[in-house]
Amino acid sequence: MNLSVTSGVRRGMGRFKRHWKLWLVGGIVLVAGGFFGVPWFYIHVLSAAPAQELALNNTAQGSGEAVLLDGTWAVADGSQAGYRVKEILFGQDTTAVGRTGKVTGTVAIAGTKITGGTVTVDMASVKSDKSGRDETFRDELLSVAQFPTATFALTAPVDFGTVPSTGQTVTVKVPGQFTLHGKTNSVTVDLTVQRGNDTLQAQTKIPVAFADYGISKPNIPGITTEDHGDVEVLLTLRKGQ
Structure with a gap:
């Protein structure tokens, strides 16, 4: 073997032996950068930002003359949960948000009180x-084939x-019974209502501790969630004919 090549190899091996810890740390940094950097890039660059919390949009006034509050109001198109x-x-860290417009129900009002509602x-x-x-949400966590709906039912009049x-x-x-995943618990939530001429908008958020409703956290490698979340509701209500 050429003496200059042999000498170069020896010098290279010597440098490696002297600095092997630096090489090891550098390798770990590169691997960690890929492990954490790819999810960061995916979440913060490739993915859309999580939807904002459901909130009143200040368009509830509607048209025509104001209708009386007394009576039964039905959940109408435009409602979300x-x-x-x-x-x-x-x-x-990121935020998972799911939405549907398939919301139904009625609210009864008499005088200054909400007397009933589901x-x-x-x-x-x-x-x-x-x-x-x-x-995962439908099949593993909420078993929607067995428990297809969530329901909130008022349990006492609200003035x-x-x-x-x-x-x-x-x-x-607002006090009520909230049913999710086949489990029912008593809850009290803040309900914000805005009156329009011929519509009502109502917004609330129901805190959910998974264990209270028999819901397990996702079991997916590399992915987990907190042990609680919120059910958000924004209703557009119209008076029954």
Whole structure:
């Protein structure tokens, strides 16, 4: 073998032996950068930002003359419901959001009080921006084939105090029974209502601890969630004929 080549090889081996720790650390950094960098790039660059929380849009005034509040109001087109859960994807924090417009129900009002009400959400129709997440949500977590709906039912009258005027927004505490994944729990939520001429908008958020409803956290390598989330609801209500 050429002496200069042999000498070069020896010098290279010597440098490697002296600096092997630096090489090892560098390799680990490169691997870690790929492991964490790819999910970061996917979440923050390739994926759309999570949908904003459902909120009143200040368009409830409607048209025509104001109708009386007394009577039964039905959930109408434009209503939405869904979930919001903090998700961890290979060490990167993100938020999973699913929505559906398949919401039904009625609310009864007499004088200054909400005297009754039930709202039902078709959980099988809830979709996020990821089809894989939706399959896990429907099949593994909520078993929608067995428990296809979530329901909130008022358990006691709620008093506005005074009859809201057109355009006015009122927030009240609402007690009810919330059923999800076949489990029912008593809850009290903040309900914000905005009165329009011929519509009502109502918005609320129901905190859900998974264990209270027999829901397991996802069991997917590299992916996990917090042990709780929120069910968000935004209703457009119209008076029954």
